[in-house]
Amino acid sequence: MSWATHELENYFIQKHVGLRMSFLACALGAFLPDLFTKGFVYGFTIGSYKIGGSDPIQFHRGWPGAGFTHSILWGVLVSTLVLAIFRSRNWALGLLIGHVAHVVTDINDTAGTMLFFPFSTDTITTGMWRHAAVLGRYGDAAAYYSSPGGVWDMFWLVVVLVFARQTLTKEYFRTVIVPADPRVWAWIHRKFHLPERGLVALYRGLLFYGGCRIFAWTFYARFQAHTRWDVSWGGPDYVERVDLTPGPWTDAFWGALIGSACLAVFLVVCWKLFIQRLWNRGYDPPALTAKKQGIETTAAN
Template sequence: MSWAAHDLEPYVIQKHLGRKIAFVPLLVGSYAPDMLSKWFVYGVSLADIELKADTPAQFHRGWPGAGFTHSLLFGVLVGLILYAIWRNKVVAYSFVIGQWAHALTDTGDTVGSMLLFPLTDHLFALGAWAYAGQTGRYVDAGAYFSGLGFVWDGVFVVWGILSWRVLTRGYFRDTVAVADPFWRWAGRYLSETTLVMLYRASFFYGVARWTAWLIWAHVVRSFAFDLRWGGPRWVPRIYADELNAAPACKCPGCCSMRPRLGFYGAVALCAVAKGRSASLRGALAGAPRRRMLKRRRRLKQRRREAEN
């Protein structure tokens, strides 16, 4: 699970898609899977009654349970319902993109997500950080902000800050409010200043949440950092193969606790990055030659025109 990425993902997506996306359904989609399940993982108390899942990981990500909320098909079905109600394709696929971003992000822990449910209830996991939701909110927070989970959220914090232009009033007025019908409706009752404040709220909440939990985990409580793959090792973790039905499964989800998976992934990313950088260097190196050839062709064409 992620603690701040789901707050910040929509702003990064907004930056890249601009008017092609509607922000409010995108944000709701990013929150939707955990809105329907997370509260029961940690438990809530009503008077003397405590409501909590007996097997939190099974309920949160598995089946039977609410794990279907982290499947790709769930986002599509809700998107179709939204389209049936509002007849707006942008609203529908914006929710789908937000929900898919959440489901894919949650494959980063050791339990993962049932991405292909109901075709299979198999959990797909990368296993970069420990899933410890069964330990309770505070131990889970300490574990998450002591392993690679806080690094993953930090990527979105930095990425979001680098995308700061999406937070400006001008961007909101010219791009966000134009593409999303919610803001046009809300603008009948609220001032633009209030709308901009509401639009920015999730971003600042995500950054503040990431910062506050990090300080709490290592200044107030002194949890130990463990940035090894699948860490921290000091917390009781749950793995995908404990919930997946197939015995001795060799898929990446069930082998997610093995550090070599992360190593292979890093090598693959480096290879892709190197290939792209080589292509870019080649393109940049060839640019002067292409310009020279264009000039020669233009000169030849002018000479022919002059001769004629």
């Protein structure tokens, strides 16, 4: 699993999607695959009972298990539900984009994700770093920040700070983030008496959390856990590699190919049958509507 990238990539996505997507929805979408499962992955104890953690990789990414939460279809399902209930297009889009970004990022560990579930239960993986949840939270953190995973997180921090730094400015917050989601930001402003400075701090919070977490856990890995630094592809080699889709890669390739084709057809059919109708009766934030009308007026002139 990725540790900080899920928080960081939201700002990069935001820069490219702009007013069409709610940033808060994108952030929530990025949490969505792990929201109800992460606690069980490492396991926790209530009294003398230990819950979860017996086969974390199978539970987190496999089937049978909760691996379906790391599929494209799960994101489509949740965002369609949000579109049907709240009619907000930019919340549905934000949730979907955040969710898909998460599951695509997670293909980089050795467990991979069932992107095309239920049409294929083969996990897709690049195998860049080893999924180390079997070591518990601290062991996983130490292994991750001693592997290419830590480099991957740092890469995303640099990408955001260099290529998406304008998304961190007050001006951007004022002109894009709030107009894309005026109701929620206005509610936070009213409910908690937060002026713009507080709201901006809240908006920058995810980047802050992701960025700081990289350093805190890296220091832990280097100075407390003393894990070996192994940034070779598929490292660290001291963690046992678990493959959820054993067998030749050609089997997984054909499984994924057929699964992706079936999923694509299924999504097109769903779009034609009901998602398009839900989308058409949904609404955009006023700023986006005004922008679209402005473009249409300019084109007409």
